[in-house]
Amino acid sequence: MSRRRVLGTLGAAGAGGLVVGAVSGAGIASAVSEGSAAGAPALTTVGSTEVMFHGKHQAGISTPLQSRGHLVAFDLVPGAGRKEAAALLRRWSATARTLMAGGTPGTDTGVSLDAGPSSLTLTFGFGRTFFDRTGLTAHRPSQLDPLPAFSSDVLDPKQSEGDLWVQIGANDALVAFHALRAVQKDAAGAARVRWQMNGFNRSAGATAQPMTARNLMGQVDGTNNPVPAQASFDQQIYVPDTASGAQAWMAGGSYAVVRRIRMLLDDWEGLSREKQEQVIGRRKSDGAPLSGGSETTPLDLNKLGADGKTVIPNNAHSRISAPAQNGGASMLRRPFSYHDGIAADGTPDAGLLFIAWQADPLRGFVPVQRKLDRGDALSTFIRHEASGLFAVPGGPATGEYVGQRLLEA
């Protein structure tokens, strides 16, 4: 069981202004928001919810999906090495700790004044290229070996990979933007932006309980995600405490596979709802398998219809990606949708910022994607346009900065 688990019930619209931000193994840590300016309207829990910066795992992995997200990758500038990278991670950690608590850095733009922490999380990771540039090659885990090529890849290298990666999420667009600017400002002189993407999910606080996540194809997404309450969660998602060798510094960490997946919405929306449901293998209305039940009912992969064919088609996305079809391979998908307007060809430049978390990509994303690559009915309607793989270290203990165990190894 993870030492720290963000409450799944946070983000609901309720009465109180005070918020329990996290539960630690040692007891309940409560945090009162200080983010509201004098005279400003009282915050609801959407604004006042705080996620803890310190802990065994970084925030932004098992944290409930936020309504706004920014992904940004940096490359170290020429001449910057291990020392400059360590100083940058120290600055980023100080910024993250302050902003996630609803505070403001010394020289602040005021963009997020009055807004409260709004469940802000900042999550930091290292790409494969980081290690040679900082003389840390001996500490590069084999889990960062390049992902295999897939047939649906049309990857833009300029929008892919990077030395450093930051995931920002918040339930207020201005809070997320403010954090992005702060992270960019901290990087000055040490690293420059390689790529940056904006994403969103359904609004927090629009329902009394956590919401069904839908993507821009209208599909319920994330149904089969492992949940922290399951005994196997930590083992599937986090690098174990017993990690050694090149991975020793990754104890409590996780590997993030990031894919910008363009949805060919004009084609998709041309299908009837029945056809769309055959492609996915689930009902559109509530995400229930075509074999029956509700969203959380397991797929009955053998159930036959009146026509003698399997009710969930053999090339249905949900069948092919089911853990039972992949030797139990599992990952935590925690995506944002993206929409960057109209592409040069006149079609919508929109889709999914797919982010998958796992203890080892070779037991998570890779086997599932290999399987999908060989016959997923959905592949006609999507295109992988960018890719990144990042080692996201464990959360910092009090007084530590993120990545300290690597940079001071």
Added chain:
Amino acid sequence: MSRRRVLGTLGAAGAGGLVVGAVSGAGIASAVSEGSAAGAPALTTVGSTEVMFHGKHQAGISTPLQSRGHLVAFDLVPGAGRKEAAALLRRWSATARTLMAGGTPGTDTGVSLDAGPSSLTLTFGFGRTFFDRTGLTAHRPSQLDPLPAFSSDVLDPKQSEGDLWVQIGANDALVAFHALRAVQKDAAGAARVRWQMNGFNRSAGATAQPMTARNLMGQVDGTNNPVPAQASFDQQIYVPDTASGAQAWMAGGSYAVVRRIRMLLDDWEGLSREKQEQVIGRRKSDGAPLSGGSETTPLDLNKLGADGKTVIPNNAHSRISAPAQNGGASMLRRPFSYHDGIAADGTPDAGLLFIAWQADPLRGFVPVQRKLDRGDALSTFIRHEASGLFAVPGGPATGEYVGQRLLEA
């Protein structure tokens, strides 16, 4: 007093699921959301709030700011004229009526299932070029004459103007995106997208009362906006019922000036907070004038400081744009922020989708912008990159479609 006024208190996070969407002169019209799928979590007012489609004025003008917005301009395709335009407005009106009530069109993608109306509004306007193309030149109001050129303009014609304009706003990103796709689908064969922009504001429901709007410079925005409760509101914002001649069809309508205003954030954020406050003439923390008081205190333009200079500098943005300095010229600013990532020059491609509403641009936007053009301290930090001017007709009566009084004139 306007016949229909959307309640300013909606959008607050509360307990109930039922919502009064609008108050009409004839009594209170209550509307119960039907947008939630069976078994889905109960909606809060963020999700269940419905804005009325029918009324004297179109929705999306005096409606409280929503957290997500899309602006999209269309040009009629070659060969399409008045008949095709009328059919398109009929389709768009049917779609707007259905979606704003939380319903789903016949062939629906399901993207906004479970989300409720989420204060969705769709607002439709006509650009100057529409009238010649549809043989309606005699009905083109002089208010649509081209705006004068301003020295801070660096306008991209491809991102400016257009035959038709649609503003979409909602408190849920998926609801807004869903409406955008529906509007695009309706246009097929009659009009093609000319430009499209995405915007956002602070999250609805993050505070118990309506929130202070901040822009990406961190400034409180919209303080001096006219409010519907003021006797002069209708006169300033809406075309009067007595309108005649080329403007007769615009009774109850309004003119929208749309400007994509890029903020040079790297430069702005390099200023100290004190310098920023001198540029604006207001305190950053709460928007109060530098001459004292709170956000809503009138500017004391003559107050002198210890140095013998006016406390609100002579080139301060708030001084120059004050109605008292512009013969009472007034407009309703109802913007969205935008952030499209990193521009080609490495700076943030972010700023304000400025949308100003007025009964006549020559008594609203034009005189104020002329004055700002001659010495606004803020002009160093912004760049107008796109511009549009649209005639937005009055709201449709029951059984009418938007623009019917023009298209069937």
